[in-house]
Amino acid sequence: MPARIARSAPPRNGNANRLDYSRSRSHLSNNDRVDLYHKFSSEKLKQTVHRQVAGAEAAKSVHGPVDIDSFLEIDCFPGMKVCGVKNESVVNITNLLCRVDPTIIGASKRSERLMYSPLADALNEIANKAVTGRPLPVKFDVCGDLRPAEEIGGFRTTPDLSIQPRRKSKNSGSSSDYWARGLGVIEVKATEQEDPWYQRVSTSAGEHEFTEVQLKTWNQIQEYAVMAYRAVPRCFLLGMGFFGDVVRFFRWDRSSIIVSDPVHYKVDPAPLITFVVGLAKFANSGIDRTAHTSLSTKAELALVHSCYDEAVHLGILSEYTPHRDGDTLDGESTRIIVESPQKPGLYETFISIGRPMFYSRFIRGRGTRVWLAKRADRSDDGFVVIKDTWRNESRWTEGEIYGSIYKGAESVFGVARFYHDFDVPDPVSTEMPCCTAAARLNEEGTDLTERIHHRCVLSSVGIPLDRFKSTKQLLHAIRDAVEGHRNMCSNGVLHRDISPHNIMISVYPERELGARGFLIDPELATVDTMPDLATELHYLTGTPPFMAIDRWVDDEADHEAWHDLESFFWVLVFIVIRHTPCYITQKRIDKPAVEFLPSLYDTYPSDRNKKTFLTDDAPNVTVADNPPLTACIRNFASIVRSHYFDEQYKKHIPLEEQNMLTHDRVISVMQEALDSADWPAEAGDAAIAFEPLERRSAQQKQEVAAALNAARLKAESGRNSRLSRTSKSAQVPKPGQQAHGTSQLKPKPSNARNTLAVPPARNTKQKAAVPPAKVPQPVVGQQATALRTRKRKGSSVEEEPANEELAQKRSRHRAPVASRTPVARNTRSAARRNNATSSSQGTTRIVTRSQTRRAQQRSG
Known part of the structure; x- marks a missing residue:
């Protein structure tokens, strides 16, 4: 994602009471933050980091909290009038809201899940009966237990409740049911203390500090908003956060996040009713209808399929793969409105071929979204590329820059061919371009980037570099x-x-003056x-x-x-x-x-x-x-x-x-x-x-786990082998070997440690070593335990080679050890270790100092 940063200039913040995200112990390092700010990360991204980055980005442009009247009348729904609500309806809504209680009966704990269904019932009551006449075209669904993937291999997350458009006939399982394609998001928490602005504390610099619990809530809500913006073209997005007995409202656009003061919705449900009515009726609920209208005619659907086949053949698009159940090529194609270059004020209709070829990963900034499209009424025309952005109000438009590149020529070798660009009109006041709230907020002393909704169409069509047919x-x-x-x-x-x-x-290339590649953007x-x-x-x-x-x-x-x-x-x-x-x-x-x-x-x-x-x-x-x-x-x-x-x-x-x-x-x-x-x-x-x-930390964990698993399997194999040998030797004693339960003490040689490292060969007639009297016998399979256990204080561990060849190698390696250590730090301890070491039949023994001392006393 391109960045434009002023040298030695302060970052753009919401207002003087901005959020100091770095003051939390959970703040991100630069390495984690960059992983999400561009689409070129080579390592897999953890969802926890994705959520943290969403919260960190949002904290840079937050404005508020603002009083509830200003939020509803100026920030969200300017000029909208809400018809009066019958007292009977208000009473019913209040009664339903009072049933929202997270308390678990018979326990001191609270559970937010107990709030989901009562909240959905109350909000649906508002949608159905708050306004006289037909029900509002919205509904509220509980979706906290559903976690569909954003895309194949993508993140799985969902808000507690979703706000969906009410449809005449519901096609269960269709792509439209995906919560991120809805009209808004709702997060529910059991206590007011989980509200990010609960008893907010500001620092001397006027920055708000999050507690860990508040930070978690903030990050959750911001991640939902990010995913909702990625799913659907939007001019703005609305959301609610219920924290115990209070509700707080949110409004996102490409410049800012506006947060309202809390409202005690059980005591005063009027602001909640106004918000629901406004969300349903104002400005298409924030959805950009100029680029998000479903196809309906057979001719449009036929055009999509014929163009899709051609685009795949040319390498422009990859094979369509649905991200979720119910996704289809038809459902993800849409009508896009473009101003006519010959007749300003009149608009042409283009049809996108499937989902966007590219979309911005985050809310703040230009919010670029790119489609491959074709003119709806002139199918003989070639493909075009439509680019939708929120341009910086102070910069030249893309069309003006292309004009400077061409200098009066129709095209330039190695540069894309430009068709037309225009500012998208506001859905409420069509005579004005659609803008973010930054212009108005800056009048109150903020320093936000003012952005205008802009659309650019290119005649040049290209294949991404990462789909080359040859180097x-x-x-x-x-x-x-x-x-x-x-x-x-x-x-x-x-x-x-x-x-x-x-x-x-x-x-x-023949349409690009012979150029086999070209620059865009x-x-x-x-x-x-x-x-x-x-x-x-x-x-x-x-x-x-x-x-x-x-x-x-x-x-x-x-x-x-x-x-x-x-x-x-x-x-x-x-x-x-x-x-x-x-x-x-x-x-x-x-x-x-x-x-x-x-x-x-x-x-x-x-x-x-x-x-x-x-x-x-x-x-x-x-x-x-x-x-x-x-x-x-x-x-x-x-x-x-x-x-x-x-x-x-x-x-x-x-x-x-x-x-x-x-x-x-x-x-x-x-x-x-x-x-x-x-x-x-x-x-x-x-x-x-x-x-x-794989991320390095995850990769290291996997390597350690694989190594431990291999060691476990090796140890189990060795244990089974020794069990087999031990059972055979117990049944048939070798010639000269003492019967089980008897003992025979023999003096150890001075180099017993090195001598014992090499066991006798299996098939020789050499007598097996006899352990000291009453010293615990080695347990078969003890080697695996010893290998996984650190040596305890006051104990000795001696690993016996598993075969003769390895024993000889180890003997050659160990032989000069004594000569390399002329003076021991504690000769008495060294002697104890030498005397405490004993091996038998390829097993490992752990003998404590007290056991060694008792054995020495008994042996005289």
Whole structure:
């Protein structure tokens, strides 16, 4: 997710009474936080971290709590009037609300589950009878026990109650039943103390501290909101939190989270009734109906299926896989409204082909969502790409930037072809664009980013880099995108956000002036005619994992063209390591290159890791059976490395070998590789699917568990073998061996420790060693216990080899031990240990000091 951060500027917060999320002991490290802020993490993400990141992000833009009247009349439902509610209905609603009680009868404990059904009954009573006439088009369902996955392999979570649209005929199990596609979320807690703002305490800096319980509640609610925004295009989202006998209301948009004061809903249900009525009737309940209207005609459905087959064949889309029961290609396709470029104010209808190709992972920010689509009434037209964002109000629109790139031409080699863009109208006041609440909140002293709902349509259609058909095709696409970047710079435009999602493989190169790849998403670009160009260039802008090292280490540096060229290198390395058989040689050992991904791309700033990679690892990168791509990466890395020589080293390097990142050199390195005749055959050179890596902590746990399991199985095998041998030897004593229960004391040799380490061979006639009298006999299978137990104080552990060959090796290893230890720290203890050690029949014995002493006394 691209970031735009002002140097030495304070973060944008909700208001003076902002949340200090870092004051909780559960705050996130930078490593955990970055895992969720971009979609390029290489390691599997824990849901606990996902929830924490959602809470941390939300805490940056919270506003409130505000008084309940202002929240309802100004923040949520401006201009809406609620008709009077009959006294009889209010009484019935109040009686139902009074039944909401978490107390367990006969116990002092409380359970929030006891509140679910009574709350749903009361809220449904409001929806059915609060307003005269027809029931409100909403219903409230208990869903706390349902935990559907967000997507295949995704997180499983659900709020306690969901707010769903009331439908005339319910299709049970349809995708519309998924709680995140509903109208709002409700979280229930048994006590008021679990309210994040219960008895809130502010620090001297005006920051609110969470307790651990409050933090957990906050993170839960914010995760629900994040997942609801990912599921459906929204202008805003509403939610409720019931904490014992109080309720608190929430409103999310792309700039802020507004929180209301608490309301004692059993005493005064009027605010709750107003909120439910407003949620059902105001502005489509926050759903963006210009991009979320179900298909209904046979012609639309036929268009979707024919276009889908073509898109899969071309490689634009992957095979459709439902995420949940009831999901279908038809159900996830939608109508999208686009303003006509020839007739402003009139709108055309496009049909999306299935679910979005891309969507933003979080609420705050641009909230990008991208569809592959086709015009509904002109099926002969080609595909288009529709991009929906919430643009920064103070920046140029994407259409204005494309105009600066083209300089009057219809298109530019290596840059996407632009069709049209416009601000999406407000659903209530259609003459105004749809905006976030930041503009109004900033009048009250906050510092939030004002955002406007914007939609852009591109005529160029591309294939993501991670679905290349051959590595040569991949390098062709990136080479032409670099050429497109040079053309942009020639026209005074600097992209500033080079990432894998912003470089596409051309589906129709002949329509792109022959370019096999092109750049998209110049929304964060600078144009040399911008009035605030100097300030813009000083902003830290881009997608963090792919930003140039220099942008992190030099606070005074402005963004330059070579920074973008370095980003092309990190994109190439990222795609190659993830999707080709690739390794890096370190100390003559070939290591899988995927092991280097977390240190390079999952944390930021990662300048040290990347410098180390450029110096030590990149020269040793090898793409299996692919000499041209291997050489390209190594040569490209040497050009990037030329910008990061230390001052002492620079004194010995000619100036022409420093700071070598230019368009001509980068294109030359790539072209040299493309001209090679050693490329692998295309048939077996397509992208390999990437499987996220196990997190290191989880991987270590799995390795330890596997090792313990292997040791357990080995010990059990040894125990069974010894049991078999012991039973045989007990039945048939060997010649010269004492009968069971008798004893014969013999003096130990001075080197008894080393001698006992080698047992006699099984089939020899040598007499077996006889243990001292009345010393506990070794128990068969004791070895496994000894191996898993730390040596106790005052005891000795001697492990007997399992076979003759191992015994001889161990004897050779142990023989010189005494000579290597000239003086023992405690000779008496050493003697006790030597005398306490005894072995028999390949078992392990643990003999305490007291047992040794008694045995010595009895033996005289």
